[in-house]
Amino acid sequence: MGVSSESADEPGWDVSPEDEVAPVVEATGRQIRLWREAAGMRVVEFGRAIGYGEDLVRKVERGARIPRADFLDRADDVLNAGGRLRAFKEDMEKARYPKKVRELKMLEERAVELLLYSNHNMHGLLQTPEYAQALFETRQPAYPQEVVERETAARMSRKAIYERSPAPAMSFVQEEVTLRRPIGGKMKLRRQLEHLLQVGQLRNVTLQVMPTDREDHAGMQGLIEVLKFGDGTAVGRSDGAFNGRPVSDPKDLRILELRYGIIRAQALTPRESLTFIEQLLGET
Known part of the structure; x- marks a missing residue:
């Protein structure tokens, strides 16, 4: 048996003594x-x-x-x-995954409903492995390749949420620009759009697109994420509210849910959104 590709002189995924794992x-x-x-x-x-x-x-x-x-x-x-x-x-x-990813994955595993608005990047739960890796490769200062691979694997591990039973209700709203920017090249974008069409067909998923030409837009303050749990509690965050910190107070969550509800109403309907993505795919 030959020596594995994870040999002694490769960087691998080391453990920091301060890490809780x-x-x-x-x-x-x-x-x-x-x-x-x-x-x-x-x-x-x-x-x-x-x-x-x-x-x-x-x-x-x-x-x-x-x-x-x-x-x-x-x-x-x-x-x-x-x-x-x-x-x-x-x-x-x-x-082997970063602490922040482990914590987020634990929250997503508990959630019975997820409200997710993304204005700059494709949401992580929607990304293909190729697209996610290309996205991490755009980071500056540049990530070492082993970090890119670790972050990509960590993000993909969160997609186990699609295999849960009972499945959580998942609502995504994506800005049009996130569907047009060819991160990693046009072929990776094509495969990403094809993946969106597949995910958008799932019964527990609602996928909507926010067109760039909307004159009224409640999402100008940045991304919104709200995760609701079976015991009636929830956690949420937004770039443009509460200094970007996660919140769980019902009053704060109502603000995020109100904003998200308006965004959904202003976006294309789920059926219109899938048609829109199909059109983009034809243009790519």
Whole structure:
């Protein structure tokens, strides 16, 4: 078995000691080391057996590197751990994403209704992997490639919300400009528009477009996001309200919901919006 592409000299996804997931990653690494030592294998032998570099194995064992699912699968097989190392895969998958994404994903997993207005970028829950990666590659100062890949994977992980049952009600309003800007090139935009048409057909999704030529527009203060939960509580935020901070006070949420309701009324209807996207696709 050859050495994995996640070799010792690649940057990978390291763990900061200040990160709240560090104890979990350290505990996982400690278990791998204990199983390796119990099997009487030296680090170099173990690394060769699972196809990973010696330096990377050492980093994983001391909790400085988050092991990939493939690493845990191979380690479990080589060390005859009976699934005990594979059991860490879910925790490691969560740990490899930035804290802000983990927190947002937890909120989205609880939400029974989402109200989402985007005025500058395609909303993350609507993005294709190609489009998301191209978007991260536009950031300045430029992200290192491993950060681009990590952020893209984290964003895509949130799309598990579409597989939930019962499915949450999701309402999106997108500014026309976000559907026209060819982030990453025209082919990636085409695939993104095709994806929007598919998502817009889902029974729990309402997708609307806000045309640029609207004279009255309640969304000029920036994006709006409101997530409602099954216990009657909610959280929301907007660039142009409450200093951009998340709010949960009912009075503050009413302001965001009122603004969002007006935006929906001013936008194209869902059916008109899908027709509009089809027309854009024909022009691209």
